[in-house]
Amino acid sequence: MNFMPALMDINLNEVPEGHYLVVHPLNDVAEEKVDTSALGPMPMTTSVRLSLMALRGYLVLMALLVGYHCVDLAGVFGQH
Amino acid sequence: MQEKVIAISTAGTEAVPTATVVRGRIVRSKWAQNLLTFLMVFGPGLIVMEADNDAGAVSTYVQAGAQYGTSLLWLLLLLLPTTYFIQEMVVRLGIATGKGHAAMIYQRFGKWWGVFSLVDLELVNFLTLVTEFAAIALAARHMGISPYLGVPVAAAGLMLMVLSGSYLRWERITIFFCLLDLAWLLIAFQLRPGVGEIVHNTFIPTIPAGGVTGNLMFLVIAIVGTTIAPWQLFFQQSCIADKRLRFSDLKWARLDTLLGATFTIIVAGCMMLAGNAALVRGINFADPAQMANALHLAANSEWIRYGILLLMVNAAILGSTAISLSSAWAYGEVKGWPHSLQMPIKDAKGFYATYAACVAAAAAVVLIPRAPLQLIILGVQVLAGIMLPSAIIFLQLLLNDKEMLGEKYVNKPWNNWVNWTIIIVLFALSLVLAAQVVAPKLFPNT
Numbered sequence: 001m002n003f004m005p006a007l008m009d010i011n012l013n014e015v016p017e018g019h020y021l022v023v024h025p026l027n028d029v030a031e032e033k034v035d036t037s038a039l040g041p042m043p044m045t046t047s048v049r050l051s052l053m054a055l056r057g058y059l060v061l062m063a064l065l066v067g068y069h070c071v072d073l074a075g076v077f078g079q080h
Numbered sequence: 081m082q083e084k085v086i087a088i089s090t091a092g093t094e095a096v097p098t099a100t101v102v103r104g105r106i107v108r109s110k111w112a113q114n115l116l117t118f119l120m121v122f123g124p125g126l127i128v129m130e131a132d133n134d135a136g137a138v139s140t141y142v143q144a145g146a147q148y149g150t151s152l153l154w155l156l157l158l159l160l161p162t163t164y165f166i167q168e169m170v171v172r173l174g175i176a177t178g179k180g181h182a183a184m185i186y187q188r189f190g191k192w193w194g195v196f197s198l199v200d201l202e203l204v205n206f207l208t209l210v211t212e213f214a215a216i217a218l219a220a221r222h223m224g225i226s227p228y229l230g231v232p233v234a235a236a237g238l239m240l241m242v243l244s245g246s247y248l249r250w251e252r253i254t255i256f257f258c259l260l261d262l263a264w265l266l267i268a269f270q271l272r273p274g275v276g277e278i279v280h281n282t283f284i285p286t287i288p289a290g291g292v293t294g295n296l297m298f299l300v301i302a303i304v305g306t307t308i309a310p311w312q313l314f315f316q317q318s319c320i321a322d323k324r325l326r327f328s329d330l331k332w333a334r335l336d337t338l339l340g341a342t343f344t345i346i347v348a349g350c351m352m353l354a355g356n357a358a359l360v361r362g363i364n365f366a367d368p369a370q371m372a373n374a375l376h377l378a379a380n381s382e383w384i385r386y387g388i389l390l391l392m393v394n395a396a397i398l399g400s401t402a403i404s405l406s407s408a409w410a411y412g413e414v415k416g417w418p419h420s421l422q423m424p425i426k427d428a429k430g431f432y433a434t435y436a437a438c439v440a441a442a443a444a445v446v447l448i449p450r451a452p453l454q455l456i457i458l459g460v461q462v463l464a465g466i467m468l469p470s471a472i473i474f475l476q477l478l479l480n481d482k483e484m485l486g487e488k489y490v491n492k493p494w495n496n497w498v499n500w501t502i503i504i505v506l507f508a509l510s511l512v513l514a515a516q517v518v519a520p521k522l523f524p525n526t
Contacts, residue, residue, distance in 0.1 A: 004105075005105040005106055005107055006105065007103060007104070007105055008103070008104070008105070008106075009101050009102070009103055010101065010102055010103070010104050010106065011099055011100070011101050012099075012100045012101070012102065013099060013100075015106060016106070018108070019106050019107065019108055020106070020107050020108070020109070020110060020112070020113035021102075021104050021105075021106060021113075022104055022105045022106075022107055022112075022113050022116045022117055022120070023102050023103070023104035023105075024103075024104070024120045025120065025121065025323055025324045025325050025326055025329060026247060026248065026323065026324055026422065027102055027103040027104060028102055028104075028324070028326065029100060029102060030324070031178075031324070031326050031327065033176065033177055033178035033179075034176050034177050034178075034484055034485065034486075036177055036179060036183075036184065036187050036188070036484060037187065039187070039188070039483060039484055040187075041187075041188060041189065041190050042188040042189060042477065042481060042483075042484075043483065047480075048477055051473055051476075051477055052189075052193075052473075054473075055469070055470050055473050058469060058470075058507060058510075058511075059466065059470065061511075061514075062465075062466045062510070062514055065514040065515075066466075066514075
């Protein structure tokens with residue numbers, strides 16, 4: 001017994017009443033999404049600015065720590 | 081799309097002016113529509129989660145079990161909602177914009193942050209790929225197969241998976257590999273400790289015997305970093321964009337992600353139980369392949385040995401395809417190249433070339449005699465620890481971008497409370513890891 005309804009080309013205007021249409025996303029009509037290209041950069045509100053500053057600080061700190069560790073491994077601060 | 085059709089057919093409104101024809105199925109009941117739609121949407125969530133149980137994850141979870149038994153199972157349970165919350169934001173962003181994460185960072189935060197994120201992603205991904213192929217070489221060697229055969233065959237298989245010009249074909253193959261990880265449940269069942277111990281240590285957080293040591297902190301950070309990886313943010317958003325998920329698919333994509341997270345955490349727990357079995361039997365090992373060999377003798381079960389070795393290869397294959405695709409998608413998005421698995425090679429040359437280059441280069445590095453693989457593994461951990469907080473901050477800022485997403489898809493206040501908590505914890509863990517490196521005596525050793 002075949003439980004899966006057949007895959008077919010369906011006119012959107014001709015779906016029988018009381019029936020439901022199932023379309024795979026890749027077969028569906030392209031949906032209109034948010035147009036991000038027209039927006040440009042994000043407005044630098046206080047929270048965005050603070051978040052990016054915190055991130056920069058974190059990255060600088062991590063870079064310094066990694067640099068220190070590499071220099072330490074190279075024995076610049078003496079063998080241990 | 082389905083709701084629009086129902087409104088038209090039942091409300092008797094004006095028909096769509098042009099005769100739009102789509103390829104689909106007609107069903108007679110709402111539940112059948114829901115089930116079929118879910119099955120069609122299902123995929124990116126499971127793949128992004130289970131591919132995170134890659135070779136590095138196998139090593140980490142098995143090591144956790146071997147050192148601390150079942151004492152850290154509660155950490156996995158804690159990570160389940162964490163990883164779901166993060167990936168759910170990625171789902172919303174991907175469906176709303178139809179674009180990848182790298183493209184969004186570039187557009188909304190400018191060139192500097194865009195290039196930083198891309199370079200960091202590509203570097204971490206490449207190093208991770210090397211560790212995946214290193215695991216394939218290791219498992220192959222233990223199965224009596226030369227790495228000079230096993231690694232190129234795996235690389236060729238990875239390329240064939242994507243080169244068909246069909247997203248669905250790649251997705252179905254990858255889902256098959258994901259479901260193969262169900263074998264971890266069989267292995268865990270064979271090797272299990274008492275059910276009471278598993279349940280207790282899963283739901284009651286405990287500090288293992290010996291207290292908080294440097295080793296424990298390092299392992300906890302490694303588990304967190306393994307369970308929530310930066311490439312996942314880029315991968316799932318690009319995958320959703322490539323699969324063209326619709327606004328009406330959001331609830332099914334969330335369910336897909338939740339099921340994927342649950343499945344992944346259960347499999348991770350099984351890996352920990354495998355490591356615990358080694359601890360209980362007094363087995364010492366340097367890597368999961370050695371553990372597999374030793375366990376089969378101790379448990380008198382040959383299938384466990386080959387099971388673990390093959391699952392190591394499976395984990396590496398899953399990780400490799402997902403990570404390589406996240407690199408190829410991200411690079412294609414930023415460069416403005418066509419970048420879709422639906423396109424044949426001739427229409428998306430740059431995209432497929434990036435994927436192939438990642439796979440080929442990583443495989444080649446592993447085959448170099450005396451390649452510094454341990455240094456690479458350490459480098460991956462450090463770079464991922466640096467990258468993860470920054471990737472999540474961008475995600476959080478994008479999900480609060482009302483100008484872009486509108487009221488419907490931005491984070492609710494409770495989303496923000498949860499996510500900022502996660503971000504602060506991740507920052508703290510990264511700083512603890514860095515502090516351990518700089519000041520190793522900060523935590524007592526075992």
